[in-house]
Amino acid sequence: MQRSRTLVVIGIHREELAFGREVVRGLPIGEVDVLEIPDGLSGRRPLPDQSFRYGTLHRALYLQLLPYLGPSHRLLIDLHSGFDDEGPSADLLCGDGGLRTRLHDILDEQGADAPLEQVRIVPLGEAGVVQARTVIPSEVWHSPAFAYLGLEIYLPNSAEGRARGVILARSLIRIAAVCAPEHVG
Numbered sequence: 001m002q003r004s005r006t007l008v009v010i011g012i013h014r015e016e017l018a019f020g021r022e023v024v025r026g027l028p029i030g031e032v033d034v035l036e037i038p039d040g041l042s043g044r045r046p047l048p049d050q051s052f053r054y055g056t057l058h059r060a061l062y063l064q065l066l067p068y069l070g071p072s073h074r075l076l077i078d079l080h081s082g083f084d085d086e087g088p089s090a091d092l093l094c095g096d097g098g099l100r101t102r103l104h105d106i107l108d109e110q111g112a113d114a115p116l117e118q119v120r121i122v123p124l125g126e127a128g129v130v131q132a133r134t135v136i137p138s139e140v141w142h143s144p145a146f147a148y149l150g151l152e153i154y155l156p157n158s159a160e161g162r163a164r165g166v167i168l169a170r171s172l173i174r175i176a177a178v179c180a181p182e183h184v185g
């Protein structure tokens with residue numbers, strides 16, 4: 001059987017696992033591979049005196065993902081969720097310039113299941129942006145073997161808005177899977 005080129009990881013932050021499960025449950029079987037983290041970290045912002053520990057635990061957990069990336073995988077999607085009263089909205093965090101361009105083109109052409117202004121593509125690894133994301137080690141977001149895409153879906157506080165967020169997340173995962181590079185590096 002042909003393995004998928006895309007691995008979606010859910011539950012890096014345990015508070016967000018239920019949302020991740022809901023999203024992947026609705027994806028066509030075989031379109032992506034899914035890795036569920038059963039006992040993720042807390043995604044709550046650390047207190048200042050805990051930020052070292054927060055960073056260390058995150059780096060260790062992200063490094064543990066590496067053995068799960070098989071030889072067919074060219075794209076790692078790291079699914080998260082947060083809050084946005086005006087949402088659903090999304091950030092696509094990506095350090096691969098080629099992948100950013102393809103995402104941009106497809107979103108321009110066909111859109112996602114949300115107004116385009118609700119979806120932002122954020123370059124990783126450039127000055128000013130990476131500071132907030134240093135908890136992800138460069139072995140993960142800047143690998144020669146696969147591209148990394150952090151997918152943050154921001155949900156409003158209503159059942160209807162959350163449902164739209166689930167649909168938006170699925171739509172963005174499918175778009176990204178189409179954009180997964182044939183080769184990296």
Ligand SMILES: [Zn+2]
Pocket residue numbers: 012013016043079080081
């Ligand atoms: Zn998260």
